[in-house]
Amino acid sequence: xxxxxxxxxxxxxxxxxxxxxxxxxxxxxxxxxxxxxxxxxxxxxxxxxxxxxxxxxxxxxxxxxxxxxxxxxxxxxxxxxxxxxxxxxxxxxxxxxxxxxxxxxxxxxxxxxxxxxxxxxxxxxxxxxxxxxxxxxxxxxxxxxxxxxxxxxxxxxxxxxxxxxxxxxxxxxxxxxxxxxxxxxxxxxxxxxxxxxxxxxxxxxxxxxxxxxxxxxxxxxxxxxxxxxxxxxxxxxxxxxxxxxxxxxxxxxxxxxxxxxxxxxxxxxxxxxxxxxxxxxxxxxxxxxxxxxxxxxxxxxxxxxxxxxxxxxxxxxxxxxxxxxxxxxxxxxxxxxxxxxxxxxxxxxxxxxxxxxxxxxxxxxxxxxxxxxxxxxxxxxxxxxxxxxxxxxxxx
Amino acid sequence: xxxxxxxxxxxxxxxxxxxxxxxxxxxxxxxxxxxxxxxxxxxxxxxxxxxxxxxxxxxxxxxxxxxxxxxxxxxxxxxxxxxxxxxxxxxxxxxxxxxxxxxxxxxxxxxxxxxxxxxxxxxxxxxxxxxxxxxxxxxxxxxxxxxxxxxxxxxxxxxxxxxxxxxxxxxxxxxxxxxxxxxxxxxxxxxxxxxxxxxxxxxxxxxxxxxxxxxxxxxxxxxxxxxxxxxxxxxxxxxxxxxxxxxxxxxxxxxxxxxxxxxxxxxxxxxxxxxxxxxxxxxxxxxxxxxxxxxxxxxxxxxxxxxxxxxxxxxxxxxxxxxxxxxxxxxxxxxxxxxxxxxxxxxxxxxxxxxxxxxxxxxxxxxxxxxxxxxxxxxxxxxxxxxxxxxxxxxx
DNA sequence: GCGCCTTTGTCCTCTGAGTGGAAAAAGTAG
DNA sequence: CTACTTTTTCCACTCAGAGGACAAAGGCGC
Numbered sequence: 099x100x101x102x103x104x105x106x107x108x109x110x111x112x113x114x115x116x117x118x119x120x121x122x123x124x125x126x127x128x129x130x131x132x133x134x135x136x137x138x139x140x141x142x143x144x145x146x147x148x149x150x151x152x153x154x155x156x157x158x159x160x161x162x163x164x165x166x167x168x169x170x171x172x173x174x175x176x177x178x179x180x181x182x183x184x185x186x187x188x189x190x191x192x193x194x195x196x197x198x199x200x201x202x203x204x205x206x207x208x209x210x211x212x213x214x215x216x217x218x219x220x221x222x223x224x225x226x227x228x229x230x231x232x233x234x235x236x237x238x239x240x241x242x243x244x245x246x247x248x249x250x251x252x253x254x255x256x257x258x259x260x261x262x263x264x265x266x267x268x269x270x271x272x273x274x275x276x277x278x279x280x281x282x283x284x285x286x287x288x289x290x291x292x293x294x295x296x297x298x299x300x301x302x303x304x305x306x307x308x309x310x311x312x313x314x315x316x317x318x319x320x321x322x323x324x325x326x327x328x329x330x331x332x333x334x335x336x337x338x339x340x341x342x343x344x345x346x347x348x349x350x351x352x353x354x355x356x357x358x359x360x361x362x363x364x365x366x367x368x369x370x371x372x373x374x375x376x377x378x379x380x381x382x383x384x385x386x387x388x389x390x391x392x393x394x395x396x397x398x399x400x401x402x403x404x405x406x407x408x409x410x411x412x413x414x415x416x417x418x419x420x421x422x423x424x425x426x427x428x429x430x431x432x433x434x435x436x437x438x439x440x441x442x443x444x445x446x447x448x449x450x451x452x453x454x455x456x457x458x459x460x461x462x463x464x465x466x467x468x469x470x471x472x473x474x475x476x477x478x479x480x481x482x483x484x485x486x487x488x489x490x491x492x493x494x
Numbered sequence: 495x496x497x498x499x500x501x502x503x504x505x506x507x508x509x510x511x512x513x514x515x516x517x518x519x520x521x522x523x524x525x526x527x528x529x530x531x532x533x534x535x536x537x538x539x540x541x542x543x544x545x546x547x548x549x550x551x552x553x554x555x556x557x558x559x560x561x562x563x564x565x566x567x568x569x570x571x572x573x574x575x576x577x578x579x580x581x582x583x584x585x586x587x588x589x590x591x592x593x594x595x596x597x598x599x600x601x602x603x604x605x606x607x608x609x610x611x612x613x614x615x616x617x618x619x620x621x622x623x624x625x626x627x628x629x630x631x632x633x634x635x636x637x638x639x640x641x642x643x644x645x646x647x648x649x650x651x652x653x654x655x656x657x658x659x660x661x662x663x664x665x666x667x668x669x670x671x672x673x674x675x676x677x678x679x680x681x682x683x684x685x686x687x688x689x690x691x692x693x694x695x696x697x698x699x700x701x702x703x704x705x706x707x708x709x710x711x712x713x714x715x716x717x718x719x720x721x722x723x724x725x726x727x728x729x730x731x732x733x734x735x736x737x738x739x740x741x742x743x744x745x746x747x748x749x750x751x752x753x754x755x756x757x758x759x760x761x762x763x764x765x766x767x768x769x770x771x772x773x774x775x776x777x778x779x780x781x782x783x784x785x786x787x788x789x790x791x792x793x794x795x796x797x798x799x800x801x802x803x804x805x806x807x808x809x810x811x812x813x814x815x816x817x818x819x820x821x822x823x824x825x826x827x828x829x830x831x832x833x834x835x836x837x838x839x840x841x842x843x844x845x846x847x848x849x850x851x852x853x854x855x856x857x858x859x860x861x862x863x864x865x866x867x868x869x870x871x872x873x874x875x876x877x878x879x880x881x882x883x884x885x886x887x888x889x890x
Numbered sequence: 891g892c893g894c895c896t897t898t899g900t901c902c903t904c905t906g907a908g909t910g911g912a913a914a915a916a917g918t919a920g
Numbered sequence: 921c922t923a924c925t926t927t928t929t930c931c932a933c934t935c936a937g938a939g940g941a942c943a944a945a946g947g948c949g950c
Contacts, residue, residue: 127898136938141899164897165945246857256857304724316823320716327825328700331857338819339853342738351853420819423734427712427820429723457735457747461642461652461727523927532909537928560926561916 101278102176102237104150105494110135110143115491118153118172119196120295125159125167144170152176152195172196177232178486179239179276181220182285182478184438185209185259185312188216190223191479192232197295197487199476201232209244212262213271221275236278238490240482241268242285244313246331252282255330258349259313281485285309286333287324288481289471290317293434295484297472302432306424307471308335309437310417312361316424335424336360340416355420359413361392361438367409368395377405396442410442414449421450421468422457429462436471443470497674498572498633500546501890506531506539511887514549514568515592516691521555521563540566548572548591568592573628574882575635575672577616578681578874580834581605581655581708584612586619587875588628593691593883595872597628605640608658609667617671632674634886636878637664638681640709642727648678651726654745655709677881681705681874682729683720685867686713688877689830693868698828702820703867704731705833706813708757712820731820732756736812751816755809757788757834763805764791773801792838806838810845817846817864818853825858832867839866 106112110133117132118124130140147153148170156169172195182189186209191202203226207219227233245257252269254260273280290307293299299307299319307317314336318325326332336356337349344353357363368390372380379398384390398406421433433454435447451468471477502508506529513528514520526536543549544566552565568591578585582605587598599622603615623629641653648665650656669676686703689695695703695715703713710732714721722728732752733745740749753759764786768776775794780786794802817829829850831843847864867873 125898137899138901138939139937142937161946162897163947164895165899165947167898258855318823320721325700325716327858328827328862329825329857329860331822331855332825333823334825334855334858335819335823337853337855338822339815349855419735423731423816423819424823426727426734427714427729427731427823429725429728429730431724457733459654459727459730459733459745461725462723462730464725466724521927533928534910534930535908538908557917558926559918560924561918561928563927 101235102151104152106491107146108493111147112492114143114147119487122196123156123169123171125169127167176237178483179224179236180479180482181239182242182482183209183216185244188219189475189479190220192227193483197480197483201227202479209260213266236276238279238486239276240485241272241280241282242288242478242482244285247282247284248330249283249326279490281489283485285478286315286317288485289436289477290319290324291484292473292477292481293471294319296480297477298434298469299432304430305432306428306430307434307436308421310360311438314356314360335420338420340420355416359416364392364395364409364413365390371405377403379403380406392438399445407445410445411449414446415453418450418453422454425454425458425462433468434471436477497631498547500548502887503542504889507543508888510539510543515883518592519552519565519567521565523563572633574879575620575632576875576878577635578638578878579605579612581640584615585871585875586616588623589879593876593879597623598875605656609662632672634675634882635672636881637668637676637678638684638874638878640681643678643680644726645679645722675886677885679881682711682713684877684881685832685873686715686720687880688869688873689867690715691880692876693873694830694865695828700826701828702824702826703830703832704817706756707834710752710756731816734816736816751812755812760788760791760805760809761786767801773799775799776802788834795841803841806841807845810842811849814846814849818850821850821854821858829864830867832873
């Protein structure tokens with residue numbers, strides 16, 4: 099199949115495409131109920147979309163009491179690629195135009211190996227998905243990277259944990275390799291978009307999405323749109339001071355949140371506890387695996403290990419303290435907690451909630467849900483697909 | 495003169511009104527250069543505005559090499575009332591439609607006397623301005639109050655320092671009394687709008703405006719628009735924890751920023767220092783006035799008093815620490831410091847800058863100006879006038 | 891099977907917004 | 921006074937979009 103290159107010709111068409119993406123197949127009449135256009139105008143715009151091939155007719159819809167209508171849907175052959183480059187692994191998924199995940203694979207990989215090695219891996223994974231018959235090609239791709247991005251150009255800027263990526267033209271390079279439009283964003287922003295599109299944040303215009311993985315970041319959504327800040331580094335909360343004169347951090351300061359709680363910090367604390375003989379559970383795991391990660395701490399906590407629980411609780415308290423400040427400042431309608439350490443689950447959530455509800459004013463917390471993300475590792479790739487579809491479904 | 499009641503009939507007219515407000519009198523041709531409309535269309539819309547009486551013809555403009563053009567300007571008889579209700583005083587100003595301040599008066603008043611008493615005062619001040627010939631009546635009024643506001647209805651909600659105001663229909667009541675449209679907002683948001691309209695933030699789309707007065711608050715501007723949060727309490731940073739297990743605060747927690755630095759905290763610290771004999775300068779002022787306020791501390795600092803300087807420096811450090819966190823999170827293009835304590839001037843600013851530049855990542859601070867507000871006490875009332883003019887100059 | 895009603899889709903006309911060119915009006919420069 | 925600019929008005933033309941009429945297609949009661 100020849101890949102689609104068309105874009106909506108005006109705002110109405112863009113609106114219709116997004117309705118079909120978010121609501122699935124629809125009849126002309128149902129669309130008409132949602133867009134406040136005259137039937138004639140609607141018919142004209144739908145016909146134009148059919149001509150471009152972006153949408154196709156799809157049989158007859160059920161009768162609503164009169165003549166049955168013809169269904170319209172986004173071209174089922176359209177394919178988006180969602181790529182989520184994490185600090186220690188890469189997720190790649192294929193979706194259709196309705197952003198349903200058709201295939202999703204994960205591969206461990208250290209982002210510090212640099213853009214060339216990582217993209218080789220990404221392209222191999224994309225090829226694998228294509229080979230398995232899920233796609234013949236891609237109409238667009240969204241890429242998430244674990245650091246700040248100059249969004250319009252799709253270029254990472256001064257990413258602390260991605261040496262070698264600074265200034266690398268990710269968007270340009272991947273667009274060339276994949277032969278399709280590409281958009282690049284911070285992985286945390288994509289997680290927020292994922293949860294907004296298909297997760298817990300579907301109906302909330304203003305919310306925060308805190309991702310706790312190797313590092314800590316926060317996606318900020320204002321009025322339904324991701325807010326990226328003046329230089330693209332908004333949401334970089336890992337280096338907010340959580341403990342005055344606390345632990346030294348890689349950034350050069352002391353007491354950063356990330357130095358006290360994150361996947362990396364948790365692993366280090368667990369190792370220390372195991373070596374000091376504070377936890378039999380962790381020590382035995384250390385012996386078995388030769389190393390400890392956040393996953394081991396989660397498992398130990400699930401097994402009732404007091405030391406592991408305490409580590410999680412203390413980390414949750416620190417994180418909750420920082421989030422409490424952000425809640426006072428930003429007054430969100432929802433806080434989503436996600437990322438690798440969500441395996442820590444409700445112990446972590448409870449600690450965070452306690453701090454936030456205690457430290458922020460009632461007006462801001464009164465009706466504020468603090469919840470775990472619904473989509474897990476899929477949030478990033480769904481958000482990536484959403485990013486590129488938002489781009490392609492906007493007037494050129 | 496009969497007060498204006500017309501509103502722009504469409505987005506083009508609204509655009510033109512705002513251009514005339516922000517750019518002063520303009521010829522049709524100059525307007526045409528800015529709005530990307532055909533000459534014919536522009537002429538039609540200008541004619542309609544002339545019919546409504548919102549704008550008037552205003553003589554001939556200078557020649558640009560050919561036929562001289564007729565100037566168009568906002569009706570010079572239009573008057574807006576800007577009201578800034580602070581914790582301890584009330585500011586009221588009259589502006590023309592171009593938001594130039596024609597008269598500005600201030601009166602000490604404790605907001606805790608309640609809405610009825612305060613509005614009596616406000617109305618008396620408005621009457622005084624009217625009596626002095628500055629206005630025959632008002633076409634709209636903007637009101638700032640020192641607490642969170644449910645913006646669409648113009649009603650304060652759960653304001654901590656304004657007992658008796660909770661749920662009081664400020665917008666409704668004042669609209670009735672003044673006989674013109676009224677909009678109500680948080681005083682900090684209005685300060686931000688004031689600095690955006692006529693102060694240091696004219697060209698910055700995303701910035702923070704920190705107001706340090708009796709309390710501490712922060713106006714948040716995203717994409718040129720004030721962000722108010724889900725329940726209208728965004729920017730309420732006075733109760734972010736600045737000192738773990740620090741001083742008890744009126745809100746019930748400990749270590750809130752406001753408990754450690756604000757006009758009230760500073761006065762209390764100064765009193766303590768004077769009584770303990772730590773500062774001869776402050777002690778003598780205490781004896782003279784019978785009490786100490788932030789103004790005394792500022793004066794003592796200006797006179798070189800070490801204790802006063804230290805108080806300011808320490809407060810600046812605390813504030814800077816909190817702002818550093820907000821800068822990491824929000825990545826603004828500018829931070830404006832304003833409010834009653836700006837008299838503390840550069841000692842305060844230096845302390846804040848030091849903390850922010852030290853604690854936030856270079857990407858966020860690299861090109862981040864941190865400056866004092868330009869407008870002083872006028873920021874609030876100009877912001878208030880701007881608020882109501884934005885409202886009235888939008889399509890009905 | 892048959893009429894009657896409802897819903898859907900198409901066609902056609904009408905309106906009003908907006909564009910762009912021509913020309914008139916009002917200047918300046920020499 | 922003449923040649924050239926700029927501003928303003930006027931007018932014919934285009935085009936998006938609304939809304940009504942009507943045909944097509946189906947459900948439902950009899």
